[in-house]
Amino acid sequence: MMKNKVYIGIFLISIAALALEISLIRFFSISQWYHFAFMVVSIALFGIAASGTFLTIKKLKNPLFSSSILFSISVLIGFFIINNISFDPFKAILDFNHVFVLLLYYIFLGLPFFFFGVIIAYVFSNFQKKAGRIYFWNMSGSAIGAVSSLFFISYLDVKTILIISLIGLVSSLFFIQKNKKLILVSLLIVINLLLFFAPLDINISKYKELSQALNVPNSRLIDTIYNSFSRVDIVESSFTRYAPGLSPSFSGILPEQIGVMIDAGSMNSITKHENLGFVDNLPSSIPYFLTDNKNTLIVNSGAGLDVLAALKNNASVTALETNPVVIGLLKDEYADYSGDIYNRADVVFGEGRSFLVKNKERFDIIVLSLAGGVLSSSSGISGLSENYLLTREAFEDYYNSLGEDGFLVVTRWLLFPPRESLRLFSLALEVDEEAKKIVMFRSWTTVTLVLSKRDLGEETIEEIIDFTEKNNFDIVYLPYDFVPNKNMRFEEPYYHNAVQNLLKDKDEFYKEYVFDVSSVTDDKPFYFNFFRISKIKELYSLAQNWNPFFDSGFLLFFVLVQALVLALVFVLLPIRFFKKTKINKSSLVFFFAIGLSYLFIEIVLIQKFVLFLGHIVFSSSTIIFSMLLFSSLGALYSQKVKNLNRIIFIIFILVVLYIFLTSFIINYFISLSLIYKIVLVVLFVAPLSFFMGIPFPTGIRIIKKELVPWAWAVNGSASVLSPILAVIIALFLGYNFVLFLAGIVYVLGSIFLMGR
Template sequence: MNSPKSSLLSLLLGISLTTGTTLALEISLTRYFSITRNYHFAFLVVSLAFLGYGASGTFITFLRQKKQLTITSWPSWLCLFYSLAIFSCFFITNSLTFDLIELSWAPQKLFFFPFFFLLLAIPFFFSGAVVSLTISQFPGQISMIYFADLTGAALGVVSVLGLFSIWGDRGIFPSLMLLPLLASVLFASKNHKMVKILTGFIFILGVVLLWRQPSFCEFKISPYKPLSLALRYPQATILTTKWNAISRVDIIKSPAIRYAPGLNLFYENELPPQLGIAIDGQEISALTSFTPTDKDEQLLNFLDHLPTSFVYSLISCPKVLLISPRAGLDLLLAVYHQAKEIKAIESNPLLLKILQTDLGDFYGHLYGQPQIKALTSNPRAGLSKIGSNFEIIAFPFTDVFGATSTGLYGFQENYLYTQESFRQAFNLLSPQGWIIQNFYLLPPPRQELRALATWLKVLKDKGLSPSHHLLSLRTWGTFSLFIKKSPISLQEIKFFKQFAAQNFFDLVYYPGIKPEEANQYNQFPENIYYQYTQHLISEEKESFIHDYLFNITPPSDNRPFFYNFFKWSKLKATYQAFGQKWLPFLQAEGLIPVVLIQVLILASFFILLPRRLLKFRAKDSSFSFFKTFAFFYLIGMSFMFVEITAIQKFILFMDHPVYSFASILIIILTFSGAGSLLSHRLEKKWSKKAKKIFMIILGFFEISYFFWLKILFTQGITLSSGVKLSLAWLTLLPLGVMMGFPFPTAIHQLKKLAPSSLPWAWAVNAFSSVINSVAAIFLAFFLGYNGVWVLGGLGYLGAAFFLDFTDHRNKADT
């Protein structure tokens, strides 16, 4: 580094590259988990990032005690190790097979989790150490370092979303490992020859990996995911794989892709050729060949023998709305039955592009037909702007392997299967319109009963008699719900019974059904679907839901966990019902306490315990260890409750978990960072009492966002992505800035009282951030996101009472 200006510029660029890589790595890990393990686990990514950062603080404290902070080569070496850790930790994680479903026969594998958690926290340890060391070595440049930190984070978020579209999975981690190497060069001086040589060598290795993209860089999908299962069949192959920022789309040719859910078992004719389309290796839908020739029309006769055809047989040339049809049979059914107008809401633009181009000939260019209009949008946003007066609205039924679902998707938020969503769709029906929903049978019944319970509540809330608006039937492998806006007529009931009998479908419910009419063809030992439906329709509905083995209460936007069926009150009964197996406990609500305990132990061992062993002495004998712990724990808890809850709630508003995670992280970090800088100018002018009042105002202000966010989501969900992002920034700006005040303000106050306790305060805050990232999701299952949000505000209110850090009771506040 030649001059002070060039040295400062290199320093700031190095910080930007380091923090940009960190944010990009967090987003990349959420995509990695989505593709390989079914769920994005954003809360765990945040937690392990804070574990790494917290442990790095312990490392910095150790260097300070050994008087090693002044060694100028530390940042360069740490960036070098950061680069190596990014790729090596990914490689190890990707090479080892671990899936939650394996716990059902190998419960000891639960202890793999701490290993993976610690492994993936290592890169964040080096990243945190780089930033902390830089601040320690250049305290006079802290404002500029903060600016570079936040700028780099923003650029990292934007860049990584584009990298997936360019490189796919094989290029992500090789490209991420190159960025810290550039930072290492910027941090190095002329005298640091060894680190420069090693950095150059590793950089060349990274470029080769990025250029060649070897197979070991590909995300290793769990062998239990639908894509892996489909590829186990002889002659099965992936024809092509494409990427965008939010998804991986695979086109599959496999004998496993024979898709006609609920088809009459006595249908003997040949089915048309089909290909599979998998999204993130999970949501496989079958793409059926369609060419308007006489032969192909005969091949499509099987559509008349699917449960959904019942409604199409009632209405001539209907106006149809398809919600997330993907490449399933819903669109083909509507075209086959000559719907006069078809509107489809599809959230993935890449999938639409593939259907219109790569598979256009195979699919008969259906999306090019004049009566078909596709809207690229999140389903809930699409429902708000798609129009109304539809005669048929079909909910998605697309996963070929849905029947193999084990309930491992309890973590997954699903805003399409909530009361608010059902109500929204119901309002779009014409007076004689129908809602269609299909589910795979998954005994004991869970998802089908939860959907039914939700519809019954929606109908009742609208002042209707639910029993007069519902039909349902069961096939050998599926369960179908038909909801009509107006009361069902006797003629419709007669046709429904005839349709079921002709196709050997079992009746489950129609107004006036008799017990002997159900369970006739595809017989169960007990007539459970009829019985359970009767219980839900009767006056004893609430007691049935309360006593049922699984949680089938209607989900809401506040608790959108449609696939979380776990019930603590039925723990023993569930264990016995599943033959004393672990499988039902793998759902989110049952598994996450175990995860929380393991994270608690790890955070205690790597953050809290080492700092506690460091001896410190207070200048004031009245210094309160308890108050210090309570304050920094509570503000860490509140910060994480706000951040994690915002990430989860904004998924509905921002259309996808990736966009929500990226947006909320950068918004919260930017504005809280700005608040931290601003606090240094204001806190010196404030008395202790003023600081406490500020904390109380912050607590109530945070709670008030419960109402502001509701308005934002209701009024702004139909706007364009850019406008929604701008609104999110403006809405969270004041709260983010205020959330940046408590920590630096308290650190400054503590520095006067007990300067040697600062490492302990940092440790408590990091400890709280690690465990409460996980605790936020656990509490959401019980309290909903709104409840966790309110707890965040209460945490700030509680922290106000511990801000003085002393046991003084009568001393005047000066």
């Protein structure tokens, strides 16, 4: 008989495991980069699948207490070891043996998930008929873990790891059978609490901007501030000189600046309000020389350089910024230093697309601020990051929000070989097919796109030429005669030639070019992904400029190969132990299918609602919490379910409806305030999530007992493969297709369960 206190233990250990997963992603995003965090944590989660395979092969006698203790210990040991072992992506290219450092990452980070998996798989195996209740406590605990991790990170930063370990130790008290073990648990809790007084920080890669800034002599870290979704570092260093694309013709004195870095990268700077002459020599200042009407919207204003430029040119400024820490710095602590620019402008905490829908005002100038990425600009490290500010639909929103004589200005880092500049141009072509309203010019380090609401007249063209000539910028495209590669000369006019080839035959150019530079949509919002698997040989020939460990497109396929190998090992290894036993194993396909489909749906909903809620953290925390919570209620209800096929049919119908309803919800309600949108998303996700919580525990109840740990391993393997496959499929076919595919896979899985 299962004691009720074991349910509490499951609840607590589930909180700790989900909080650990989210925390590791956050901390690796700071120490390395987001796509690297995605790779490492994805593979580490195979520890859960390994636990099921292990219990299939090895029968254990009540490992609950020991596994919870080992979970807590391995959380700390794993983090401390990995935090002091640095993976060097450049060294890995020169010395393949260095890749084995990744193996250490996988092992030490996978151990806590392995011990967590042992607990859950053992309970399912030994209390099979109560699978619904077990799954309820597991899923509801995970839901709390998803939210609590953000709270812990905000207030405890890296010491969140200690809290997670502590929760694991507390969970062991509910698994304890002999009171004498209380001494061990008490000792470990005391040690854990003492560690809170020890200094603990994240070891940041030497390639990130924070490390490089602090390596400059006479540099210092002024402050570090955490919130639920970012780490903000304020740095005094000559490295933090920030004037993207500054004209070589500027010979004046640059003002003092204080660096602001998000997650140890994405650097931009707060500019002291003195010696501001340089501002007019920045590429992004061009619109103020083209029009006398200067009602300006700055999107992603960051530390305010573009706000400063607009105010200096007597513009009326509305600035949008998505990080409240940065807003607070400019409004309070650095208000006097910066010339009070964030109090002189109308600064709004929010995202550009939703603001434009909610605000019907027309702007003379819309500036998409560069605001960061000095070192990351050349590495392609953001390729897996969705960006809804740089899609076809986004450009249509900007264009429609311009006044009759308005200008959209977008400045990005200049990449060689040309790729981002071409994608930016492709997006502008979606609005202006004849390219009569488009201008593009470059400095040594940046490329700037200007999109006019009207066809460019002779007077405007003359002003553009005058601005570029005065600043020694090079025109890449202008619907008028000009000399390319004139001032800042490359060996060839690479960027101009690429744009001309694009204009000659767009479809053919997209097909043959070594990078994917076609325009992206809200359904496939991977603006920063230029990787083409079909061009891998050509990319390798660019080895001096292309590091596969810095290319998220390559890493995505690299992770997939690793994940497939591990999935095959954990799924197929138990077969030899059932050779002499006649058990129908077709039902295992059902557990693989529902594991794959559940995460497909979760990933799609998270990405779809990023645009709606304005930030990936708001979207992921709301969706994960809601899905896990309502799935846990579905799991509890599953104890009464007799006809699983009916449930699968309902899930399929809901998935199809959600394909259409999701876009409707986003487009129709995007102008609501954030709290109302979060409530709406929770209510929207609830019905589908409830029914999705039923299949797994129902399947566990009806299969042979010997298959339960194996089913857990199969389901765990699918759950790890699922996010990787979802992103790959979305890259080619879009998120709506992934959602539909999830419904189909649910149906196919139920067929295998019926044939058990």
